[in-house]
Amino acid sequence: MTPLNKPIHLGTLFDDMAARGSTTAVRLSRPLDIAPEAGVELDVPSVSSLVRRAAGWFAEAGVRSGDRVAIVKRNHWDYVLLSCAAARLGAVPASLSAHLAPRTLETLLRRLDPALLVTDTALLRGARDAGHDPSAHAARTLVVDGTVEGALSLGDVRGGTAPPPRRPHLDAPLAIMHTSGTTGVPKLVVHSTRTIMRRLAGFESHRWPILGSRRDDTVASSISFAHGRALAWTAGVLWLFPEAISVITAPDWDEAGPALRLHRPTTLEAQPSTLVRWQRHLDERGEGLRRVRLFISTFDAVHPSTVRAFLNASERRAPVWMQGWGQSETGPLTFRFLTRRSLSRRQGPGPTTRDLGRPIPGRTRLRAVDPATLLPVPPGTPGLLFCRTDALCPGYVGEEGRWRDKLVGQWWSTGDIGSIDRTGAVRLVDREVDALAEGGCLEIEDVVDERLPQVLECVVLGVADGPPVPVVATEDGTLDPGVWKEAVVDLPTMADPVVLTWDDLPRTGTGKVRRAALRESLGLPSRTRATGRWT
Template sequence: MAPFSRRIELGTLFEDVAERGRATTVHLSRPLDIAPGLGTALDPPAAARLVLDAAGWFAAAGAVPGDRVAIVKRNHWDLVLLCCAASRIGAVPVPLSAHLDPDVLEILLKRLDPALLVADSARAADGALTCLASRTLLLDGDTGGAGGGGTVLSLDDVRGHTAPAARRPLVDDPLVILHTSGTTGVPKLVVHSTHTLLRRLAGFEAHRWPVLASRPGDVVAGAFSFAHGRALAWTASVMALGPEKLLVVSGSGWDEARPLLERYRPTTVEAQPSTYVRWRPHVRAQDGLARTGAFDRVRLYISTFDAVHPPTVRTFLNATRRPRPIWLQGWGQSETGPLTFRFLTRRALRAERERHPTTRDLGRPVPGRSRLRVVDRDTLRPVPRGTPGLLVCATKALCLDYVGEPQRYRRKLAGKWFVTGDVGVLTRGGRLLLLDREADVLPEGSCVELEDVLEDRLPGVAECVVLGVPGGRCVPVLVTEDGRLDPALWREATADLPEFADPVVVPWDRIPRTGTGKVRRAALRERLGVTPETYGTGKWT
């Protein structure tokens, strides 16, 4: 029999897990929105029954094989379960982040033309959205508050319907449609197949690799956007490996995360960088003493989605009592999955005042899984090692297309090579030094590297965003708890750096973000009155 990791299927994931005797219990930071009566703990059979119920809802709402089912609701793990349910009946699920602006959601729904829109009442109240699907299934409340046209159904209208027999798509057919973060504009709609998402990504992670793989006694915690494709691959691979517990944190606030993490004390934690940043003040006090025991058993931290800066990594590595904890920093994209990874240790993060912190070094391509090249931004011809340029990759996990924008997808292809839109350097030894997104690039230096340095030198700054200004000085935007910054500390921290404009100091909630916590730099420029012009072309976003 083929290993379970090679046979992961989205629609029957939890049925398959239960059949193979995996005893992982899923513990939630709050009850599921679609089944609050189930409480905060589910075993695989309970999850399988809920997926089967939801598959019956979708079938009763008229969804059939091949239909696109758009799902938009507030962040929680039930987004994953609803994707499984849609896939089980042969439909193509499209999870959409509730953080998307209504006008952006409208654009994406027009591109998708879904047969069924599945939404909570907060989203369905926008009549313009419900008009963009022939049928809408409301996940909470009754249909009285839903505006717009088309048929609007409540769960009471579809409960109890028997789900049809499970259907499994061909491995190269569309399985799921995911959207990118949208940091520079309207997100792209990325089509993945069973082969690219499950066989190449989740199947690879579901092997029992040293250090990385979940062990039978592990308590695995995840805190990120469950509308992101990472949530599907993470759930599938972790459930296939069968750790003791799976902890699901649906919000980035520490008040929600703390009870769950302190009670079960995870051994591995994966979160988006912005969530680690939000948790960081609660991990250690200024005197260095631990404020919480939530992380004292962690042996492995995982960070993807966005750049993570040295102070954050250092704080969490020092929060555990394990003698040699590891921080896995991955780089990739929604279109490609992980492309490189690097292990960071306490020793690697020890030097706090260095001009070039180590987190810009993203390691090497995943052996046998991906290849990288650096090309000239104008000619797309390869450049010598050590020369900055546009990063292109080759991977068998590459998505199939962009919905509604096929020409944009083709423009980013050159044979087997795909243009990532990031700028970086490949060293002589084959390591990747990431500089910036092409749209945010500087003529010399790196916005992300300057952000590393400033965060390292200014302990009171939770986050730093550097905005390049053609013909002018870079604008630094600094996030602090009280919206204030000591001018003397600023002068000291920037004495050997390029000259900046006066810093803009703001609280956390003044920064526009995506569902994965990334800074929406274009929106931030507009909010602050900074010119929309950048040094980059934006051609490769």
């Protein structure tokens, strides 16, 4: 495998694509924070030039090979460009979401001990106002969009010349990203060139039927670009020379709607929480989705009603929804295609998206085991899901013991409860840490979503002694008690619902509900029926 036929080298990714004659247009919903003067229409050679300039900034700021560069700023695709710039110097970029609480960010920065913190004025000032100064945990701090006392600005480092690119060993640390942190402080996941570039981006750089980007595609993405998914997506998609990529940086319809209507994607990947926010706008201004042939959802569970709404918004004869399941540590483990027809079938109380498909052939293996004995359970029996994959991250920063504890031989604990039938199909029940005595959180949440369209989000929280507590978000923070009781009459016994608005739910950078934070805000005990051993 060489750079001529697969994206391998993160630091020279855009150089390599420009050398291959890429004609892909890069279209942004707003200008890059690190280069607002470049506008919203770029091409691969200009992006390549920007990465080289950014590498020069870092070199001027004192970054050397082997250093860590922490990146935490407002969400945008320039997370990827800054990561490439750091990797070009032989440094290791660590992408941290701006959604992290100041105290959590402080904890992660202590573990990283970065030579350089790259941030923006709003985040740095906001953290300082909250009594947490992230710049105190880095040798130097660079602000990309202005000036802040005690930090370098771009004006201080412009003109720096980057040395020739350095290419790390295949198994050396290449990039660091964090897990979602729904149950506490996120873990810092280390990936290597072998795992994230060869295994993950390399897989996406094939012209697979349905999944592979085509030369006439406009490929849109609206995700957290601090997530490792952004690196694999950028490398894998652009390597196939689509006509354009469209980057949407915020879930707000005021930004996303015009971008979708202007660039009219043919494939669209977005976080499930983003899709839920867009769903209510499909009837009024959904024409931007008429050309979509492929929808992709990762990061979190997605409800059948959301899948159905977006498939119906496309005017393609047979649009497809690809639902992927995996983790930051592993990349995708299974995938499943959903269609209008498959969503019309009833499965139990209603259609479900908890059937996750089968392991990726030749790349992943799965087994379900008894959580107490770790022995395999019979087909179709729920158990703790373990995986084997060559894309497994080589460790956690500052928590090496925690990483090793999740390995049993060569099998890695996903921390999810699910079943595997005789054909290898996986059905997800819950995260082990969220497990209930009766039924599963995800199934209950699916049914509520299907039966109560006015509920924007339902989160079921288990408690150690007593029935689980459902938390539902509606537009105005109200819900008729009689309507609720009628909808859940055949479901496992639950406490009366706590009704909030969408904005009341604490979320991660990828839109997941931070269940531990929600539990704390409601005054619920932290102890549940689960062990929490595998988080």
